[in-house]
Amino acid sequence: MLKTLVKRSFAKAWHKLEDDERINKRIAVVEVERSSRPEFGDFSSGIALAEAKNTTLSAHELATEFANALSTDITAELYSQVEIAGPGFVNVFLAPSLIHSALREILEMGDRFGYSTTGQEKPVQVEFVSSNPTGPLTVGHGRQAVLGDVLASLYTTLGYKVSREYYFNDEGHQIDLLAQSLWARYRQEFGDKTSIPEQGYQGEYIVDIARQLAKEPGPSVADFDEQTANRFKQEAISRISLMIKNDLDLLGVKFDSWFSEQTLHHSGEVTAALEALKACGGVYEREGAIWLKTEENQGVKDSVLVRGDGRPTYLMVDIAYHINKHRRGFVHVINVQGADHQVEQSCMRAAMRILGYPEDFLDYAVHQFVSIREHEKITRMSTRAGKFILLNDLLDELGRNVVRYFMVARKPTSHLEFDIDLARTQSLDNPLYYIQYAHTRIASIFRRVGSPALSPQVDLRPLEKREELDLIKQLDRFPEMLQQAAFEFSPHLVADYALTLARAFHAYYDSYRVLGDQERLTTARLALLRGVQIVLHRSLQLLGLSIPEEM
């Protein structure tokens, strides 16, 4: 990577200066950044500006000294030029031969380009969606599904051993309500007037399931005794789970494991978790309930773990779940959640502190909600008010690729306004197709020349146009971008990057002909296109989008 090389060179040059008595200042890291505009070179450093006050020199004098020290690397063919600009920035222009070496590296790596060993195969879990099996997924869940999926892919690329998990809340009050709702609908199939409980589930899908159950052979069940309640609970859960899994399948999201809340109750892990918290002095009793000491542990607000009637709260069970995760050996657990769970997050972090887990064990990738805009009308999602759009309907209408792209292209912490009209009627201007089309154009050229094998040793010197060198520098940035996208939980950077790369490619394609009669030039340009193709392919793959050869 070019930045690594430049960084090394800058550090070396700076350390030469440190012996100068006028400077005499050791600093750990010499910051290097990519220049914001072409006239400022490829990389620049503002170190002279920042450090001048610690020396007897002015910023400009210090910059001059630094630039002099750097210029020995011109002869080493690292830079073509070193400049001082503005109040004391030092800008370097990379030598073409160095830029060519970056492309050579990409050709050598091929499809492995962008992968790294940063993660050292450490086990990481990404838990996401985890929607209650009380109904089908909404578009909000869809956003989370795509974010979690891409985040998991990013961590895999960085060399972590990633496991995607879905936590099923298949126990508790909501599930009981679900069973009662299903029972009521079931009785209605037999002409009964049984009504759905207050706060029960009204959705049509419950009627469908009831209808299926009513058609099954055997005597109809007339009493809602414990056995019946249990049976309807399991029927509801298993059938709704299937709907959820089907939706996720359509979205192209696959999980490695489905964790059932029920198992935590049955195995005694909930009780054990409470004991563990007690042993660490993390709980107290008040008004007949057991509370977690959240506030003492940097949390927002204490909350109930065990109710007055002895039943554990959702939080209690969730803590048991996280103890389970820890026991399974994950060094890092990333929970993808909506913005409405902040209190729970704060409690969970407090619980982890009480139990003495490392600070970086648990992390939350938080995202804002989705609203749908259609015919100038904005619909906010609200399950309670029965106002929500199903993920399934959106997928039906727009297809996996478009839905995934729109869900991931926005910064997670920003509210996502999903413009259906745009996604629908203006699909030809959709950025997704723009990116895919770039890949298609390259594939078409390679089809024409019969996909030649391009050795990394190919002579790249004919690549001397500004656009060509710029494209290579773009490609070189890919691994850095991936790290940032993963560690900052910002998968949208990948979408953004792919769009920028596609734009640079389309402009290049229109200005220069790749296939010409000068063989050396053609071969070099094909090598460049191979590089672009590799990176576009990797980007689309990470986002879970299809990679068309033709459009």
Place this chain on the structure above:
RNA sequence: GCGCCCGUAGCUCAGUUGGACAGAGCAGCGGUUUCCUAAACCGCAGGUCAGAGGUUCGAAUCCUCUCGGGCGUACCA
């Protein structure tokens, strides 16, 4: 009231961790095709980065306050 997120072009959003004259897509206007896929390219127009202070050599970015929007503040899950 308190806590978290957000406020950037007509609309939807980026902004490389504090850098040098603020960027894209869409919408608007005007151009480009005997040539590797025009689902493309080029140009024009469009912004007091919500507002006011502060820190800094340097702020859309960090701090404080104000205004505006979303979410939360359950012995629900």
